[in-house]
Amino acid sequence: MxxxxxxxxxxxxxGLLGLAAFLWSLKSGQFDDLEGAAYRILEDDxxxxxxxxxxxxxxxx
Amino acid sequence: MAxxxxxxxxPALIAEAAAAPSQTATFAVENMNxxxxxxxxxxxxxxxxxxxxxxxxxxxxxxxxxxxxxxxSAPKLLASLEDAGFTAxxxxxxxxxxxxxxxxDFLGRLxxxxxxxxxxxxxxxxxxxxGESMNPATHDLFHWVSALIAIPAVAYAGQPFFSSAWRGLRxxxxxxxxxxxxxxxxxxxxxxxxxxxxxxxxxxxxCVTLLFFLLIGxxxxxxxxxxxxxxxxxxxxxxxxxxxxIRTDGSAESVPTAALLPGDRLVVATxxxxxxxxxxxxxxxxxxxxxxxxxSLPRSVAPGDEIxxxxxxxxxxxxxxxxxxxxxxxxxxxxxxxxxxxxxRGRYVRLADRAARLYGxxxxxxxxxxxxxxxxxxxxxxxxxxxxxxxxxVTCPCALALAVPAVQVAASSxxxxxxxxxxxxxxxxxxxxIDTIVFDKTGTLTHGQPALLDAGTHEKETLQAAxxxxxxxxxxxARAVVAAARQLFGSVQRSENVEEVPGFGLKQxxxxxxxxxxxxxxxxxxxxxxxxxxxxxxxxxxxxxxFTFADTVRPGAAKIVKSLLAAGFAVELIxxxxxxAVRAIAVALGIAAWRARCKPQDxxxxxxxxxxxxxxxxxxxxxxxxxxxxxxxxxxxSPSTAADISQMTSDAVFQGQSLMxxxxxxxxxxxxQRMAFENFAIAGVYNIIFVPIxxxxxxxxxxxxxxxxxxxxxxxxxxxRLRNSKGRLAQ
Numbered sequence: 001m002x003x004x005x006x007x008x009x010x011x012x013x014x015g016l017l018g019l020a021a022f023l024w025s026l027k028s029g030q031f032d033d034l035e036g037a038a039y040r041i042l043e044d045d046x047x048x049x050x051x052x053x054x055x056x057x058x059x060x061x
Numbered sequence: 062m063a064x065x066x067x068x069x070x071x072p073a074l075i076a077e078a079a080a081a082p083s084q085t086a087t088f089a090v091e092n093m094n095x096x097x098x099x100x101x102x103x104x105x106x107x108x109x110x111x112x113x114x115x116x117x118x119x120x121x122x123x124x125x126x127x128x129x130x131x132x133x134s135a136p137k138l139l140a141s142l143e144d145a146g147f148t149a150x151x152x153x154x155x156x157x158x159x160x161x162x163x164x165x166d167f168l169g170r171l172x173x174x175x176x177x178x179x180x181x182x183x184x185x186x187x188x189x190x191x192g193e194s195m196n197p198a199t200h201d202l203f204h205w206v207s208a209l210i211a212i213p214a215v216a217y218a219g220q221p222f223f224s225s226a227w228r229g230l231r232x233x234x235x236x237x238x239x240x241x242x243x244x245x246x247x248x249x250x251x252x253x254x255x256x257x258x259x260x261x262x263x264x265x266x267x268c269v270t271l272l273f274f275l276l277i278g279x280x281x282x283x284x285x286x287x288x289x290x291x292x293x294x295x296x297x298x299x300x301x302x303x304x305x306x307i308r309t310d311g312s313a314e315s316v317p318t319a320a321l322l323p324g325d326r327l328v329v330a331t332x333x334x335x336x337x338x339x340x341x342x343x344x345x346x347x348x349x350x351x352x353x354x355x356x357s358l359p360r361s362v363a364p365g366d367e368i369x370x371x372x373x374x375x376x377x378x379x380x381x382x383x384x385x386x387x388x389x390x391x392x393x394x395x396x397x398x399x400x401x402x403x404x405x406r407g408r409y410v411r412l413a414d415r416a417a418r419l420y421g422x423x424x425x426x427x428x429x430x431x432x433x434x435x436x437x438x439x440x441x442x443x444x445x446x447x448x449x450x451x452x453x454x455v456t457c458p459c460a461l462a463l464a465v466p467a468v469q470v471a472a473s474s475x476x477x478x479x480x481x482x483x484x485x486x487x488x489x490x491x492x493x494x495i496d497t498i499v500f501d502k503t504g505t506l507t508h509g510q511p512a513l514l515d516a517g518t519h520e521k522e523t524l525q526a527a528x529x530x531x532x533x534x535x536x537x538x539a540r541a542v543v544a545a546a547r548q549l550f551g552s553v554q555r556s557e558n559v560e561e562v563p564g565f566g567l568k569q570x571x572x573x574x575x576x577x578x579x580x581x582x583x584x585x586x587x588x589x590x591x592x593x594x595x596x597x598x599x600x601x602x603x604x605x606x607x608f609t610f611a612d613t614v615r616p617g618a619a620k621i622v623k624s625l626l627a628a629g630f631a632v633e634l635i636x637x638x639x640x641x642a643v644r645a646i647a648v649a650l651g652i653a654a655w656r657a658r659c660k661p662q663d664x665x666x667x668x669x670x671x672x673x674x675x676x677x678x679x680x681x682x683x684x685x686x687x688x689x690x691x692x693x694x695x696x697x698x699s700p701s702t703a704a705d706i707s708q709m710t711s712d713a714v715f716q717g718q719s720l721m722x723x724x725x726x727x728x729x730x731x732x733x734q735r736m737a738f739e740n741f742a743i744a745g746v747y748n749i750i751f752v753p754i755x756x757x758x759x760x761x762x763x764x765x766x767x768x769x770x771x772x773x774x775x776x777x778x779x780x781x782r783l784r785n786s787k788g789r790l791a792q
Contacts (some may be wrong), residue, residue: 004199008206012180020175026169032161038117039096 075606083127088137093122098147105145109133121291123152136315147424150298151317159288167283171276176215178266178273181207182766185266189763197259204256205262212267217247217270237417237462240424244457245272245394251450263449264454264554268766271459274773282466282486285473289482293714296701304336305329307380319452320369325383329374331561332535337370339381346376349537351503351612353685355637355659371685373705374536395688398661399710402693411487413465413730424456431756450756454676454765455755456601457749460772464740467780472733475784479715481726488712491696492726492732494663494677498625499668499694500635500684502646504702506720508619509683511537511610523606525550527598530567530578533559538596539567539578566597574601586657608612614649621720631676635659635667637686664690681723683707699725732763736783740776747772 025031094160097277099117102124106115111132125136135151142149168758184203188195196418222245226238248268255262261638273678303315307326318336321327329335335348347359350372359375362368365543368381410418430447473483482490498505516524526602528546532540532555546553558567566579577584577599584597584605634655636643643657656667668690671678680687680694683703690709691697699711708714751768 004202008202011183012206012210015176015180019172022168022172022176026165026172031165031168033118033120036096036099036117039099042096043100060102 064102068225072216082129085125085127087125087152087496087507088135088139088142088149088150089298090117090124090142091150091295092120093119093124093147095119097769101145102142102147103139105147106138109138109141109650112138120288122295124149128631132137152293152294152298160291164284167221167276167280171273171280173214174269174273174276177210180210181266181269185263185762185766187745188370199791201256201259203267207263207265208253208256211269214255214269215245215272215469218276219245222272222275233416235418235421236343237413237420240417240421240453241275241459241462243425244268244453247450248454251447260288262762264451264762264765266346267454267762267769270766271457271769274459274460274697274770277435278463278466278777279471285470285477286484286486289473290464292477293482293708295485296714297308297705297708321383321384327381327383329379329381330535331374331376332537332540333374335370335372335374335381337381337383339368341366341368341379343380344377346374349373349375351509351638351684355501355503355684355686358639369685370757373537379693395661395685395706398665398689399692399706400756402665402689404711409491411465411678412490413736414464415632416461416741420461424453425750427456427756434756435758443504444758446472448756451753451758451760451765452752453767455751455760457769459769460744460747460776461741463773464744464776464780465737466785468733468740469738469776471780472729476713476722476726476729479722480723481713481722482715483713483726485712488696491677491729492698493730495679495696495727496629497631497633497671497676497782498723499633499635499671499678499679499680499682499690500641500652501680501684501687501690502634502638502752503737504683505681505700506559506634506646506650506685507612507614507628508718509612509702511541512613513541513545514609514611516549519606519608523598525553526576526600527578527606528553530559530569530576530598532556534561534567538608538610542578542596542608563657578598594749614646615718615720619650621724622652624724627650633667635664635690637684658697661686661689665693668693679727698726736780742771743775743779747775 022027064110090098090102096119099119102117103115106112106124106126109128111129113127113129115124115126128138130132139149145199172766184207188200188203191200219242220650222238222242226236226242229236229239245268248264252263252265252268254260254287304318304321305313305328306316307313307320307328313328321337322607325337325341327336341362341364343364345361345363347361348368349359350356350369352371352373353369358758362379367384370378376553431452432445434447435448436442469489470488477481503509524542524546528543532553534540539737545551556569561566561567562579562583565583568575568577568579577597579597583596584599585607586597586599586607595610596608597605598608606611621634632652632654634643634650634652636655636657637659638657640657643655646657647653656663659667664687668678670697677695680690680697682688682691682697683700685704685706688704688707688710691699691707697711698713698715699708703711703714703717713726715726737745747768751760751764755763
């Protein structure tokens with residue numbers, strides 16, 4: 001029983017952490033283009049065209 | 062304007078790029094088809110001076126660019142995309158943000174429901190497997206933790222259902238969302254009460270899992286529709302163009318057509334689409350009004366005549382004044398007609414909601430009977446109430462609510478891959494019911510553009526020479542010559558030094574004299590020799606050659622009409638064109654029932670007549686004159702070349718040259734409907750098994766959770782069969 005008083009909050013906290021990560025990634029637009037994301041990992045960056053910078057510059061909406 | 066730009070630029074000049082105020086633009090890119098294109102588009106845009114960043118979205122076929130307004134502009138960026146071989150058009154930000162927000166919002170709710178379902182289920186499984194040997198304090202603790210997770214999750218993730226049910230109830234309609242919301246709220250409420258009292262009838266797991274499954278169904282349904290709508294919007298954007306406006310100081314400037322105001326003076330070049338309704342100020346020409354009236358012969362226009370947006374200027378460049386925005390334009394007239402016509406369709410009740418009309422009251426009656434039955438049998442009010450609520454939970458139309466969306470998503474994505482965009486939520490259901498198909502002629506059964514007749518009879522050399530001149534012009538006839546030559550000989554060489562004389566034709570100086578392509582008088586042909594021909598080609602020391610053009614039938618149209626007739630559909634042709642032109646097409650395609658010279662009102666009248674005769678009509682049309690008919694018919698379909706308003710009115714839009722999607726759409730819609738009924742049957746069997754068990758008071762939370770999940774999974778699995786099926790059309 002004492003173990004449970006520790007373990008349940010820990011389990012819930014970890015679960016909530018996952019949920020928060022999901023909601024954050026959703027909010028930052030990572031789920032907007034699931035098809036494109038599959039190709040992006042195959043993209044080599046010949047010069048520094050920095051898609052990451054593009055994300056930063058992405059407007060709200 | 063210039064001042065504002067200066068002010069905008071000032072901080073940029075001071076603080077350099079880092080602090081530059083950036084502006085964003087979104088472009089729809091038609092041919093962004095793979096990861097490679099996506100990378101290339103981003104590289105092209107990022108390489109432009111003044112661009113801060115570019116991010117492409119492959120699923121939506123759009124790219125968002127952030128740039129410094131002083132150093133570059135949206136039209137410049139568009140041009141750079143075009144240079145790289147992409148067809149692109151600018152998107153207004155408001156067009157997409159609402160959709161995207163809705164989609165994200167739904168996914169967020171789905172995530173919360175999923176998290177809650179998994180965690181509550183974890184706790185419930187422990188309680189079930191612990192059984193009687195569990196310490197009551199632990200038992201209570203687990204239930205309290207479940208409540209802590211489930212209650213906020215239900216309150217947040219259930220909102221789409223609650224608000225939709227509430228809207229329905231206020232309009233005195235029982236939709237599927239009413240029994241759903243009731244079951245979710247009651248089970249959550251009862252479980253909370255039971256938790257407080259230390260009871261055992263706790264359904265948090267079933268309640269949250271149910272919510273999770275239902276949200277998945279809704280989310281997929283909505284995402285599919287958004288995708289179809291987004292693709293349809295992209296298509297519309299691709300076609301919208303800019304107009305050349307003349308300022309009061311005489312300078313010309315290119316502006317988007319949406320920004321035109323009444324009173325603006327415009328120049329419309331040869332072969333261009335007229336960007337707005339207006340009156341001709343200068344110039345005589347001919348316009349192709351087939352998209353408006355279905356009439357395939359050009360109309361002669363002179364100063365003072367009204368011309369309409371969407372028509373094509375075939376002759377000389379025109380100067381016109383915009384009257385758009387005033388009442389009594391053709392578009393306004395069509396809109397009024399459409400508003401009245403559309404009312405009938407608004408009354409259509411979806412299959413799921415028709416089922417809910419019977420199902421909702423039936424379920425509530427069953428629960429009431431259970432409660433009263435147990436009260437009379439002496440079960441005590443608490444037990445009676447619990448059992449009644451268990452009946453409500455078990456009968457909650459999880460499978461029913463998933464049955465239709467699951468099928469629709471499978472069907473729509475199959476059609477999407479085939480180039481048919483189903484936009485209306487209830488479009489597939491309505492299409493599956495049709496028994497009559499009414500076609501428009503120009504632009505629907507035909508291409509809506511002139512094509513060179515008997516191209517094979519011309520000498521190869523002549524046609525090639527004519528095409529190498531014609532390639533310099535945007536006139537529809539010239540384009541038809543080029544297209545014919547391309548089809549016959551593969552490629553067309555561009556001649557040097559070709560000069561276009563608006564209203565007459567093209568000429569090119571050669572060593573022996575002058576080659577000309579154009580009107581009869583341009584090529585020195587007398588009126589007597591004129592005949593049917595509309596374009597002539599002349600060269601030194603040779604007889605002028607005549608070219609004739611006609612609107613040609615889409616490939617395979619005859620075969621498709623034949624299969625439709627064979628499948629038992631009635632097929633009609635209603636056109637605004639001349640009787641002889643309509644008759645020729647009707648005979649060629651084997652359509653017995655045809656009408657010519659129909660105004661939009663006549664088309665609606667005929668559709669009403671068919672409806673009163675008990676017919677359910679699918680209208681297939683493209684013109685502005687078809688828009689009211691498209692709105693009035695039971696279901697409607699447009700090619701992607703259709704007028705904007707027609708495309709927006711239609712339930713579905715098909716891409717490509719072939720009419721094959723008509724067959725495919727009907728076949729898939731019918732299969733989908735059949736499958737939806739199959740799913741209803743599965744759900745029905747499930748209810749027949751579990752309702753008696755629930756009424757008898759034997760449903761434990763474990764039984765409810767298992768029953769609910771299996772029926773949902775069965776229904777979804779059945780719907781997925783549609784993806785692998787080959788549609789065949791049979792009555």
